[in-house]
Amino acid sequence: MRLDDGDLEVVEGYVGDQRVRVLKDSGCSGIVVNEKLVKPDEFVGTHATMVLMNGSRVEVQRVKIKIDTPYVSGTVKAYSMKDCIYDLIVGSAKSVDKSMYPVDGVGAVTTRAQAAASKKPMSPLKIKEITDMKVDKEDIVKMQEEDKIGRAHV
Helix, strand or coil: CEEEEEECEEEEECCCEEEEEEEEEEECCCCCHHCCCHHHHHHHEEEEEEEECCCCCEEEEEEEEEEEECCCEHHHHHHECCCCCCEEEEEEECCCHHHHHHCCCCCCCCHHHHHHCCCCCCCCCCCCCCCCCCCCCHHHHHHHCHHHHHHCCC
């Protein structure tokens, strides 16, 4: 659901089980969450200096939070900021620091460059034969094809 906030792209999302206002910010290089939404066990114990658009610097804490937004969902690394005007700010796929995005692999973003690269045919993976086990290359391929859990993520 899009919320009316002038020309800014603000939508509803979730931080944990809390419904929040999410701003998509094309100039942001990470994910920023309002500190009041962060639980004590979500702080990872490190800090960073955030440079704002006016050049001022703000000390922020790093956190690992679960989010669900139209842009990205999953457990992500983020920066916690006091007195943030939006509950959650998500940087654009073009400018975001990729290490901020899902650490659990859910809701990953595909950039245009990645999409273009995926159209190129991939060369076969070169693997050495495993001599310590009674498994050869064909057995591994067969086991991978039969793996229902792994195939659910493809």
